[in-house]
Amino acid sequence: MLAVRDLVVDVQGSRVLRGVTFDVGEGELVCLVGRNGAGKTTTMRSIMGFRRPVSGTMTFGGQDLLALRPYQVARLGIGFAPEESEVFGELTVAENIAMATWVCPNPRPARERIAEAYNVFPRLERYRERGGQALSGGERKMVSIARALALGPKLLLLDEPTEGLSTGSPVSAHSAMPCSSQNRISTTCPISPTVSMSLSAEKLSLPAGRKRRAGTRPWHA
Ligand SMILES: Nc1ncnc2c1ncn2[C@@H]1O[C@H](COP(=O)(O)OP(=O)(O)O)[C@@H](O)[C@H]1O
Ligand SMILES: [Mg+2]
Numbered sequence: 001m002l003a004v005r006d007l008v009v010d011v012q013g014s015r016v017l018r019g020v021t022f023d024v025g026e027g028e029l030v031c032l033v034g035r036n037g038a039g040k041t042t043t044m045r046s047i048m049g050f051r052r053p054v055s056g057t058m059t060f061g062g063q064d065l066l067a068l069r070p071y072q073v074a075r076l077g078i079g080f081a082p083e084e085s086e087v088f089g090e091l092t093v094a095e096n097i098a099m100a101t102w103v104c105p106n107p108r109p110a111r112e113r114i115a116e117a118y119n120v121f122p123r124l125e126r127y128r129e130r131g132g133q134a135l136s137g138g139e140r141k142m143v144s145i146a147r148a149l150a151l152g153p154k155l156l157l158l159d160e161p162t163e164g165l166s167t168g169s170p171v172s173a174h175s176a177m178p179c180s181s182q183n184r185i186s187t188t189c190p191i192s193p194t195v196s197m198s199l200s201a202e203k204l205s206l207p208a209g210r211k212r213r214a215g216t217r218p219w220h221a
Contacts, residue, residue: 001026002047002155007056009039009046016042019056024155041083044157048080049073060155075104079153083160085140087147089133093124096132096143100150108152117146138164 002024009017016039024030032040045051047058049070058065060076074080079100087096097117101110118125121142127135135143141164148156 001028001061003057003059004043004047005057007043007046007058008054009042009051009056010054011042011051015054017046017053017056041159044080044082044159047073047157048078071103074151077104077106077151077154078157079148079151079155080157081141081145081148081159081161083163085137085144085164087132087135087140087143089131091132092129093132093135093139093143094128097124097146097150100147101152103151106152110150113150113152117149120149121146136164141165 004023005021007017007020008015020039020043022030032043034040042051046053047065049065049068049072053066060073060078063076065073065076068076087093088099091099097114098110101113106113124139124142124146127139132140132143141161145158145161148158
């Protein structure tokens with residue numbers, strides 16, 4: 001589904017990714033694990049088209065991602081919940097989530113995809129009419145993940161999805177996500193080793209911009 005090969009990316013003149021290679025297959029949950037600054041966010045931003053790689057290839061369902069802009073990558077059905085959980089402050093929670101349904105054509109009705117997103121984070125029902133600027137960090141995180149889910153993505157990229165969420169909710173959210181769609185969702189997520197160990201089928205360790213180790217359960221960092 002997603003194939004990343006020998007990805008090399010520079011940020012501000014420094015080499016951050018030095019040949020990252022991995023696949024995310026249909027129905028797979030893959031976790032990128034690495035210390036701060038290892039390049040997890042850079043990998044995701046490169047897939048989304050926010051960074052132009054120096055070399056390497058990235059394809060999604062056989063389609064070349066390298067020349068695409070972020071909105072074009074989203075239209076292919078790749079949902080992205082960024083680390084910073086950006087939400088539109090002047091829009092309500094409901095509007096923030098609903099706008100994902102306008103991004104790309106999807107045979108499944110928008111209301112079904114929106115309901116699915118609220119199912120993963122039922123607490124958001126209470127905040128539907130609240131403005132984005134009035135949300136806490138954890139609430140913004142939930143809205144940004146819910147928005148990515150409402151796209152009805154074929155592939156979901158979650159950058160630090162547990163950050164700011166109360167204990168308990170990350171695990172329940174993670175457990176719910178792969179089953180929350182009729183489509184099979186593959187997830188790439190850098191999350192804490194403990195959570196990733198219990199939930200993911202595959203973990204890729206990413207020290208200093210290189211994939212050092214890959215493994216399937218059981219796996220120890
Ligand atoms: N906007 C930026 N300007 C300069 N350096 C950056 C920027 N974004 C990331 N970097 C650098 O790129 C490296 C990888 O960062 P990042 O991909 O955010 O790592 P991670 O998500 O694994 O913590 C770090 O050394 C970081 O300092
Ligand atoms: Mg990061």
